Amino acid sequence: MFQPVDNNxxxxxxxxxxxxxxxxxxxxxxxxxxxxxxxxPRVYIHxxxxxxxxxxxxxxxxxxxxxxxxxxxxxxxxRRHKVTVRGPKAFxxxxxxxxxxxxxxxxxxxxxxxxxxxxxxxxLCERDTDYSMIHYKCPHSNPPSFSCYGLVEYCYEVLGxxxxxxxxxxxxxxxxxxxxxxxxxxxxxxAFEKDRYAFENNSxx
Numbered sequence: 001m002f003q004p005v006d007n008n009x010x011x012x013x014x015x016x017x018x019x020x021x022x023x024x025x026x027x028x029x030x031x032x033x034x035x036x037x038x039x040x041p042r043v044y045i046h047x048x049x050x051x052x053x054x055x056x057x058x059x060x061x062x063x064x065x066x067x068x069x070x071x072x073x074x075x076x077x078x079r080r081h082k083v084t085v086r087g088p089k090a091f092x093x094x095x096x097x098x099x100x101x102x103x104x105x106x107x108x109x110x111x112x113x114x115x116x117x118x119x120x121x122x123x124l125c126e127r128d129t130d131y132s133m134i135h136y137k138c139p140h141s142n143p144p145s146f147s148c149y150g151l152v153e154y155c156y157e158v159l160g161x162x163x164x165x166x167x168x169x170x171x172x173x174x175x176x177x178x179x180x181x182x183x184x185x186x187x188x189x190x191a192f193e194k195d196r197y198a199f200e201n202n203s204x205x
Contacts, residue, residue, distance in 0.1 A: 001104055002192040005097040010059055010088065013100075016108040016159070017050040018152055019066065020189055021095035029094050032071075045098070045185040046070075048091060049152045051121060052109060062087030067121055067155065069146040071131045082131040083124045083146060101192030108159060117158045136181060137167070149185040163191045165198035 003011070022045065023032040035044040048068035064085045071082070108114050120139075128143045135141065136150030146154065156163050164187045171179040182204040191199035 001195060002099050002101050002189060004099045008092050008095075008097050010056065010092075010097065011100070012056045013050045013054045013059070013065065014102065014106075014108075015050060015052050015114070016103060016106055016156075018101040018188065018192070019048045019050065019091070019095075020098045020101065020185065021046045021048070021091075022098060024094050024096055026094065042186045043184050045149075045189070046095060047148045047152050047185050047188065049155045051085065051118070054088075059088045062089040066091045067151070069129070069131055069148045069151045083127075083129040083144070083151065085121065085125055099189075101189060103161070103192075103197065104195070111159060113159050117155060120158060121155075134181060136183065149183070149188055152188060153183075162198035163188050164203055165200045166204050169204045 005011075022036040022041065023029045025033045025037075032044070036046065046068070048066040050065055051067050052063075052065055054063055054065050064087055066088065067083075067085050068091070069083045124139075124144060130141075130143050130145040131147065132138075132145045133147045135145040136147035137154050138145040138150075139154060153163055153167055164183060167183040167187070169182050171182050184204070187199060187203045190201075190203060191197055194201070
């Protein structure tokens with residue numbers, strides 16, 4: 001299911017929730033804001049993966065629960081670490097939440113595969129990682145490379161689920177140039193809206 005969010009008023013969050021967001025308008029995020037809100041709003045959506053349950057009343061304590069990949073860091077010391085776990089306040093500082101994707105009745109933390117995912121998350125947060133919308137899901141490259149939505153897709157695949165069945169589809173070659181990936185965050189959103197996992201329906205074709 002897909003639950004809309006107004007004014008960044010988050011409900012109780014559950015492990016496995018996917019936060020869909022646009023960038024806020026600010027000096028630091030102005031170009032990202034234009035892309036996500038005006039120019040490419042169906043392509044330039046930012047997504048984050050919630051790694052553990054968190055009641056609404058505990059969100060203000062800013063627990064480290066949101067796992068995401070970003071294109072750049074504002075602090076020079078964080079320049080190489082593009083994959084991280086951060087708290088709701090840090091996430092909401094530059095983001096307007098559009099909604100939350102959730103698979104009904106899914107208890108991720110109770111699954112045997114969740115411990116494996118936790119280990120992968122901790123490892124990636126300690127490593128230098130690259131951000132790429134072309135190499136959007138390359139956990140075994142050196143360094144690992146992800147986009148925000150590629151990272152979310154990877155987390156679900158580690159858990160034994162698949163949000164978008166044809167996420168590896170590459171567009172047609174033109175004038176001898178290599179095709180580009182057609183997978184986008186909007187396809188993940190459609191998976192939650194339609195309650196179809198793995199979402200097909202010519203989703204990226």
